[in-house]
Amino acid sequence: MVLAMNNKILLSHGSGGRLSHQLIEEVLIPAFSNPILNKLDDSAIFDFSGHLAFTTDSYVVSPVFFPGGDIGKLAVCGTVNDLAMSGAIPLYLSTSFVIEEGLLMSDLKKIVASIQKAAEEAGVLVITGDVKVVNRGGADKIFINTAGVGRIAAPVNISSSNAKPGDKVILSGTLGDHGMAVMTQREGLSLSSSLKSDCAPLNQLVAEMLAASTNIHCLRDPTRGGLATTLNELAQKSKVSIRIEEDRIPIGNEVRAACELLGFDPLYVANEGKLVAIVPPEDADSILAKMQQNRYGANAAIIGEVQKEHPGRVVLKTSLGASRIVDMPLGELLPRIC
Amino acid sequence: MVLAMNNKILLSHGSGGRLSHQLIEEVLIPAFSNPILNKLDDSAIFDFSGHLAFTTDSYVVSPVFFPGGDIGKLAVCGTVNDLAMSGAIPLYLSTSFVIEEGLLMSDLKKIVASIQKAAEEAGVLVITGDVKVVNRGGADKIFINTAGVGRIAAPVNISSSNAKPGDKVILSGTLGDHGMAVMTQREGLSLSSSLKSDCAPLNQLVAEMLAASTNIHCLRDPTRGGLATTLNELAQKSKVSIRIEEDRIPIGNEVRAACELLGFDPLYVANEGKLVAIVPPEDADSILAKMQQNRYGANAAIIGEVQKEHPGRVVLKTSLGASRIVDMPLGELLPRIC
Secondary structure, three states: OOOOOOOOOOHHHOOOOOOHHHHHHHHHHHHOHHHHHOOOOOOOOEEEEEEEEEEEEEOOOOOOOOOOOOOOHHHHHHHHHHHHHHOOEEEEEEEEEEEEEEHHHHHHHHHHHHHHHHHHHOOOOOEEEEEEEEEEOOOOOOEEEEEEEEOOOOOOOOOOOOOOOOOOOOOOOOOOOHHHHHHHHHHHOOOOOOOOOOOOOOOHHHHHHHHHOOOOEEOOOOOOOOOHHHHHHHHHHHOEEEEHHHHHHOHHHHHHHHHHHHHHHHHHHHHHOOOEEOOHHHHHHHHHHHHOOOHHHOOOOEEEEEEEOOOOOOOEOOOOOOOOEEEOOOOOOOOOOO | OOOOOEEOOHHHHOOOOHHHHHHHHHHHHHHHOOOOOOOOOOOOEEEEEEEEEEEEEEEEOOOOEEEEEEHHHHHHHHHHHHHOOOOEEEEEEEEEEEOOOOOOHHHHHHHHHHHHHHHHHHOOOOOEEHHHHHHHHOOOEEEEEEEEEEEEEOOOOOOOOOOOOOOOOOOOOOHHHHHHHHHHOOOOOOOOOOOOOOOOOOHHHHHHHHHOOOOOOOOEEEOOOOHHHHHHHHHHHHHOEEEHHHHHOOOOOHHHHHHHHHHHHHHHOOOOOOOOEEEHHHHHHHHHHHHOOOOOOOOOOEEEEOOOOOOOEEEOOOOOOOOOEEEOOOOOOOOOOO
8 A cells, every 4th residue: 555645744653553664764764874774673783893972962942943954953963063072983873753743744854854964964874763753732843862872083081071270262163153043033033134053063173173182171062051051061070260251252243233132141052063172272272273274163262271270160351351250050041942 | 059959840950051950960860870971971981892783762651650660661661672672782871851841850750760770670871861841831741762772792683674484473471561551541541450561671581582592583572553563564574474373462351351442452552561583483492481481571472473475464363263464553543652
């Protein structure tokens, strides 16, 4: 029996029966096709030897489509970046969909195409997955979980607890692009036509940084909670303080304007294509120079340094020369930003 | 600053800020604590060498608590079983939560405790994870994704496409327990106090089966869509037919009664602690004997065999001696059963 493809996702697409198989065979396999995935057994199997990095994130961003990306691109880049931040070369992803009954099949296909495009750019394969469908109102359109595995090839020792006094803090580019793009899209604001998510896979950038020096102490992508949260985590785990200078932090004009208008501090706004590196001072310039040659590091800058006093504290030296403590946020600034 | 623990999940618990950290440090880490997880870096890192199995599933079962288990136990057993069905020894899991704002903290703690208990029984560690919180109405209480990795140690060649004519079909125990337990709980029926999900980790059972013979052709857990769907998949992928005998299929009395009352066919009802093995006839008895010694295989039985004619077809010989084709289900029988 041949079934016509429905134009909306039905509960039966998650049943494990015929419509599930049709969805897998007509939408997912053609997009992701590779020899490991195509076996469609309960697990994907591959050979591996060495240090393996393993990570996962669920993505619940709203709206699903936003300037500069969508939930599919985000689900690949977020997990690829988590692997890259451990110094790993991302290899394989799983994708698991929780879909609300009624999602347009055309929207699912766009998201799946976007996953595949981002996976190709990052050089990873989707090798296993799952689809669940919940009743209308049981979820909001679509949630995607990706888990990822990667190989730590270089002899690195990258960890949030490795920042040392004297180290330099490098930021790979402008702050706040993802958060403000999603926020203005969600609210139906068109503050600026050029506000666009920075959502991008950073694994190639990290590979080039490690080619310049394997002596990188910390690597983190400042996603939820923004740069402020990430630096607070690094300061706490490394038992150091971090001092950054407002004038050195790259922020786009549109993001700055949107933040001022809506009352957000760009230090706390989510990024999806940026990283913070904490590196020994003697390696900072060579790493920075390498970063600036990569499209995702073109605006990289040294924004501050690690100090010994007041462990756990992050301090901002403002443009006016004052110093203020940058706290970890207590509440939720931008729910469902990733 | 010390924050009191809220008695409900708030959006801020998913913000990446202070409440997120508190949730991770006070609820998740104490439950799952192990040296790999406790580093809390963007990826978990471990050494591995050999054939690696990788799988994922998202769990959306409703209700979250049901007789014999809850979504946490299910999320561990389901993924452990997917690894085991590839002949892998499960090693590590990731857990990723999508939580609806307002979930009781006490319910989350029960689920987390249940995850840890099931992980201990299965001998796996939770080494990485994620928490997202969505606004009230954006999801239904809690969804959990687990991804898992395992090691294929024995020289096995287990695949859905490996069934050969003449092979025996072994079922590890009674059918339909999970589906009917969740179904009756959901509908508020109390048909029988002894209807209980069979949700269980099957990796030890599989290890014992492989100790009896590594020559197992197919292994599958008949979850969504039940035994009928699993056998149809095996018949299609192996290009064989499968003939099973109704009289040999173990079904509990309560499940049989509930199915008759509610109009379900137990062949299509979900199981979460059962497996189907397709094995060469000469190994069937020794594998079966080994299975019957394990608590999760006590009711194991040979229920049929693989044939050459009519590839892709599954046929049931009924108690009355008639034969009927067992199709893959078209629609959704029991939404959100796992």
